[in-house]
Amino acid sequence: MLGSLFRYTKASWLPEEQLSRVRMDDHRINWMFLQYIPPRLARFNLYRWLMPPDHISDHGDLLSMLAAEGLSEGLQEYLLESQTHNDFYERIGNVIERCRFTMRVGQDSTFPRQCLHVHLLVESQTSAFPAALSKKENRLRTLVLRREEEMILKQRSCGITSIPEAMFANLTHLRILYLGATSIRQLPRTIGMLLNLRLLNLSGAHVQALPASLCNLRQLQILNVAWCEKLRKLPGRIHNLQSLQFLKLAFCASLRRLPESTTGLVNLRELDLEGCHGLLELPEGFSNLTKLANLNMLKCGSLTGVPHRTQQMSNLRKLSGYAATGSCIDIISELRTLSNLEELHLQNLEAVSNQEDSTAPTPSKLQDILGKLKCLSLQWKWWNTDDVEAASEAISLQVLENLQPDTCLRKLEITCYAGKEFRGWIGEGVRYFQNLNEIKLVNLRRCETLPPLGQLRNLKILEMSGMDLVTVVDDAFYGGSDFEMLEKLIFSEMPRLEEWLKPTVVSYVHRYGFSIRLRELALIQCPKLRKLEPQLYVDRLNIWSNNEMLWTSEFLDWKHINAGYGELMLVGCQELRCLPQEMRYLGDLKRLTVISCNELVSLPDWLPKSRSLETVIISSCVEMSSIPEGVEQLRGLTVNGCPKLRL
Structure with missing residues (x-):
């Protein structure tokens, strides 16, 4: 019934911004009111209830489902509205909840003939798909298997180990197939009959290989086999998936290489290889993926640098897990062609030398080549505290100085920096980064003082963790300002922190004294904290200590x-x-x-x-x-x- 209402909606009755303020009575709502919800908003709510966020995937699965249905445009605005106009969306949700066909999957489960979208709740003892899916052809467009909340929290798979071949033969209208966290060991060859399939999610399944018939799915846009730890290879003819835009292989630990034909996925926009630590190399000609916008190589220890001829990958917006080698000049030389990068994660910076090259081109800092960079993560890695102590502070400081980003940066994360203090752009020059709204400083074991982050007037989120030698929060931290925009502050793993003092000089002091207003304050493992002077107004206070x-x-x-x-x-x-x-x-x-x-x-x-x-x-x-x-x-x-x- 809802499918019919949503299909024939009339969008001209009320503007969307007015509709969000309409008052509705849960007990006396007019069902016909649903016809006047704007179509994209109505479909968004339908899929949100088919794929609710859980404790593991958050909104990730919902985002994929909406992208497969061509509803991703304007999605961020809808997600924002669902939080801003919470009462309105909750009431719509209550209406949908009343007429949603919710059932626990069983061998004898049946479905109404007109049903297009099915959400099956599986229990730990569920061992087979409903027989009705294999007996006759149906019109299902969406088939979602979801685990009970307890199974999700304990990360348990359901007991379904196989798929009947007849089932896929009867689901030829299917567009979205979500079989995450099942114990399926292999897909039947009939998967190739799902010619309308746009999204296939097998995350967490036990498959070791994907059948060659999968490459017949010319409409497939999203293939998610993340956390399939036994998956050893992808089909050799994967290039036939000409519509594929998202390929998610995160934490496929047994995967050794990608097929050479992967370079033929001309419409691929996102490739997630995070945690594929067995992956030895990327295929030759990888730079032919000219539409690639997001490449994630985090925790891929055998992959270093970026593919050759990166000048062809001009659409790359997010590069995560770039393993640095050589000198800063080498890093900047490799990255200079990726001028459209907006997010960059550099790791293994402990291997970077301070080598100077007189023949090097003019650009010598990150800000000279990546003017659009909004998010930057700089990560050193040390195996133990002895390695940190042995690290050269001068080299660490010089590497940090050469990796200075442009002032349009919004998010900065620095992990395991080996210097004792901050100088240069994150010390005296931090006041120029007025677009920064989030900073994380993690495991800076040798730092004795905090940088003057109070000078960042638009800073909203600040996390400082693992700073073993810091004993006091004082004027050096405030930098003469008052953190007027700060919303979330975390002090974590600060074993010597004893005093949090109020500043002696700030730019503005309220008539009742200096104060900091926060939505959230977390004090985690600060065992010696004994003095807290600033007046704090906090919505949420977390103490783990x-x-x-x-x-x-x-x-x-x-x-x-x-x-x-x-x-x-x-x-x-x-x-x-x-x-x-x-x-x-x-x-x-x-x-x-x-x-x-x-x-x-x-x-x-x-x-x-x-x-x-x-x-x-x-x-x-x-x-x-x-x-x-x-x-x-x-x-x-x-x-x-x-x-x-x-x-």
Whole structure:
């Protein structure tokens, strides 16, 4: 019924921006109202309910499905709207949910003859497809197998090991086939009869090879065999898949090489080889893939550099896993033809030398050749701390200096940099990168101070992790500014961090004093933190740390944190025995989550006085024996793994 409504929609009745503000009553909605949803929005909602996001793939499978159906244009706007106008989309979802045909798959399952889209829920004991799919021809366009939520969380495959040949012979109208996380060992030759198929997802299956008949699928646009760890080879005539745009081979660990005919996939836009550590080389003539926009070679240890004659790959926008060799001059020389790159991930920078070349061309920095770069990841790799100590700080600093990006950069990630300090473009010159809105500094074991990131006025996300020698957050970090746009801040694995001070000089101070407003603050494994001076307004506060100081009456700085009408999450705080009275200054909490706090015995009596408290989640707290009466009566109370707690 919904398929009929969506097929014959009338888009002229209401503009889409007005429709998103229409109020609908869940109990008295007019069914004919669905006819006036704009067609693309209606189809987007239909497929969103056929392929809901889960804890593993997020929106990835939905994106693939929409791309196969030609609905990818404007998709980002729809995803944004689904968050911005959450009430509107939730109500549409409720309507679809009422009339959606949901069933658990079984041998005797049947389907209405007019049904075009089927979403089958499989259980761990499911061992076969419904016999009805093999008995007579049907009109199915979409067939999706999805696991129960528990199976997804525990990453369990279902028990289906084979596909009857007659099934594909009867599904000739099929356009989308999703068989992810099954135990299928091989595809029948009749797969070649699905001439209308646009998307084939076998991710996580147990297949070792794909049949040659697969190459008959001239309409196939997306082939996803990621996490097929036993897959050893692809069909030799894969070039016959002339419509193929997305080839996803991530973590196919047994794959040794790609067929030479892969270079004949003239419409290929994305090739994902992440985690294919057994892949020895790319085929000769790989640069013939002139439409390739996304190449992912992360964790492919045997692949180095980029293919020869890269000047032909002018459409490349994202290059991940470029394994650096030689000098910075060599890197820049190889990348200079990829002037349209927007995202670049450089790895193995520990192998880069500081060699100078007098015959080198004029461009000597990344900013001179990649003017459109928006995302940059720089990764060194060290096997142990001795390697870090032995690394040359001068070479690391020079490599970082030569890889200076253009000021249009929006996202920067630096991992395992061996220098003791930041100078140059990420030190004194950081103020020129006003487009940066996300920075991650990870495992900088030798850095003793933080760079002046407060000067980045548009910075929204900041993560600093594994900075062993940093003891204080002070004026050097603020850089005379106040992080006015910052939304998410993470201090992680900072074993010597003791004090987080407020700045002595900032560009602007509120009449109530200096303050930082955040949507999320995470303090993860900062065991010595004992002083927290800035006034923080936080929507979500995460504390994952063994730090006895935080839970004693000596720590008075809870009053500097206002998490009112927000969320407090405590994870793995082994020294926490009770929530201190000072935490009542956090404000009126809406949600409290406590996980694996093994010494926590009870929740405090002041907690029920929080007028906005709606949800309390307690998990794996083995000593928890009591909770206040007001918390016990909450509808949003969830308890598991607490053997001493009796409700």
